Amino acid sequence: MLDPLKVVVADDHPVILFGAEHALLKFPGMEVVGRARQSTELVKMLQTAPCDVLVTDLAMPGGQYGDGLQLIGYLRRNFPHLPIVVLTMLENAALLKRLRELGVTSVVHKSDDLSHIGLAVQHVSRNLEYMSPSVKAVLDALRMNSGGKSDDVMLSKRELEVVRLFVSGMTIKEISEQLNRSIKTISTQKNAAMRKLGIDRDSELFQYAQSNGLLNLSSPAPGDPGHKA
Structure with a gap:
């Protein structure tokens, strides 16, 4: 017996924690050996009780290792052989592509049936990719819109700078004064960034910024270069 x-x-x-565990227990041959509510608990658990697969939320603030792409990057560097299934409510194509670049081959959208979590665990344990239906639809739309190309969505240095300052709480006028550019230029660069990312609302821009570590660029995760205790 395996x-x-x-x-x-x-x-x-x-x-969600309870629902995910309940969904996993419906699959034979799976055992939930640990639960965590933020990154501090999670990393300590992985260091003391190794597991075969990690299922983790993407937006999970409050821990000392951050969340979003910052946390995923830390996990990939420090537990490189651990398969990861990411849970998320975000549907941003650029974010999904960034996760794949980090080595995440399975993403489950929380709006999909929780049974997809178990299917994802089965797949990644066999080194196979699995995207739940909502995630797959976003990626398929991206491929269609790009004519089948898989080029990454890249913001220019100035667009990224404007986004970072905007999500830090500055107004368009304040950003224009700090960067010595016209209000029209700043607004155009912000709108261009949102268009590239497939984002329509400022709230989605804040979600994207949090998941990409733009809200905490000055505080690297412990164990990373530049971190100070």
Whole structure:
């Protein structure tokens, strides 16, 4: 008889944490060996009780290792052989592509049936990719809109600078004064960045910035170059 797959589940919402664990237990041969609510708990758990697959929320603030892409990057560097299934509510194509660049081959959208979490765990444990239906639809639309090309969505240095300052709380007028550019130029660069990212609302821009580490660029995760205790 094969040993069960040992799975750790991390999410800051108790309902999602319970639902994910319940969904996994419906699959034979899976065992949830740990639960975490933020990155501090998660990393400590992985260091002391190794597992076969990690299922983790993308937006999980509050821990000392951050969340979003900052946390995923840290996990990939420090636990390079650990398969990761990412849970998210975001549908941003650029973010999904960035996750794949980091080595995440399975993403499950929280609006999809929770059974997809178990399917994702089965796939990544066999080194196979798995995207839940909502995630797959976003990636398929991206491929169609780019004519089948897989070129990454890249913001220019100035667009990235404007986005970073905007999500830090500055107004368009304040950004124009700090960067010595016209209000019209700053507004155009912000709109261009949102268009490239497939974002329509400022709230989505804040979500993108958080998940990409733009809100905490000055505080690298512990263990990373530049971190100070």
